[in-house]
Amino acid sequence: MHRTKVRIVEDALDANNTIARANRDDFDRHDVTVINLMSSPGAGKTSLLERVLADLDGVRPCVLEGDVQGSLDAERLASLHLPVTQLNTAPGFGGECHLDANMVRSALPALPLSEVDLLVIENVGNLVCPAEFRVGEDVRVMVSSVTEGEDKPLKYPLMFRACELVLVNKIDLLPHLLFDLDKFLHHLDHVNPGVERMLVSARTGEGVEAWRDWLVALVARARAGAVR
Numbered sequence: 001m002h003r004t005k006v007r008i009v010e011d012a013l014d015a016n017n018t019i020a021r022a023n024r025d026d027f028d029r030h031d032v033t034v035i036n037l038m039s040s041p042g043a044g045k046t047s048l049l050e051r052v053l054a055d056l057d058g059v060r061p062c063v064l065e066g067d068v069q070g071s072l073d074a075e076r077l078a079s080l081h082l083p084v085t086q087l088n089t090a091p092g093f094g095g096e097c098h099l100d101a102n103m104v105r106s107a108l109p110a111l112p113l114s115e116v117d118l119l120v121i122e123n124v125g126n127l128v129c130p131a132e133f134r135v136g137e138d139v140r141v142m143v144s145s146v147t148e149g150e151d152k153p154l155k156y157p158l159m160f161r162a163c164e165l166v167l168v169n170k171i172d173l174l175p176h177l178l179f180d181l182d183k184f185l186h187h188l189d190h191v192n193p194g195v196e197r198m199l200v201s202a203r204t205g206e207g208v209e210a211w212r213d214w215l216v217a218l219v220a221r222a223r224a225g226a227v228r
Helices: 002-029 045-052 072-078 101-110 157-161 171-176 181-191 208-223
Strands: 033-039 061-067 084-088 118-122 139-145 165-169 196-199
Touching: 002 033, 002 101, 033 045, 033 208, 045 072, 045 118, 045 165, 045 208, 061 072, 061 101, 072 084, 084 101, 118 208, 139 157, 157 181, 165 181, 181 196, 196 208
Parallel strands: 033 118, 033 139, 061 084, 061 118, 139 165, 165 196
Antiparallel strands: none
């Protein structure tokens, strides 16, 4: 029975990766750079996007907003006057706790790919499943807030290992928490040695300029063929 379960999981991931490659072909055809933005619920993904997407120095962004239900985050981002498409996993996809390649593919007709340079896929808040499913992205970005504790890289290593950038959010709260930043960064290097990281605060704006510059540079590298 154990072997059967393993085989089913492998088949599901293989099928997902096939669709992810088809998504990637479509993104490449439109010269759109794609970020898979992941975190636990409440880490601050949407707040950080609100800080940067309205002013990306010539980069035209859009967002695919993933949630189990509701459209609150999509409505927040739509107020920035940029294209936002809502993708709910309930009921059409069984209320899954992540986005997979097939879900993203179902949303492609609603995305203005010919009119944008950057697509941010804001994944469902979850520290486990989103890391297992490629969706056709160029890079993965992980948001981890200091309110979650410094042990999270050790408890959820795949999530931290799967990303190219870690945004450590809510650093304005450090004076009020028993959070050891050095220990967190040590654990991060243990599971993903040398991964790029930025210390940011969506509330105060600290570090956000570097996040904005990173996004602009990512699109520029993709245009030059250095990302794909």
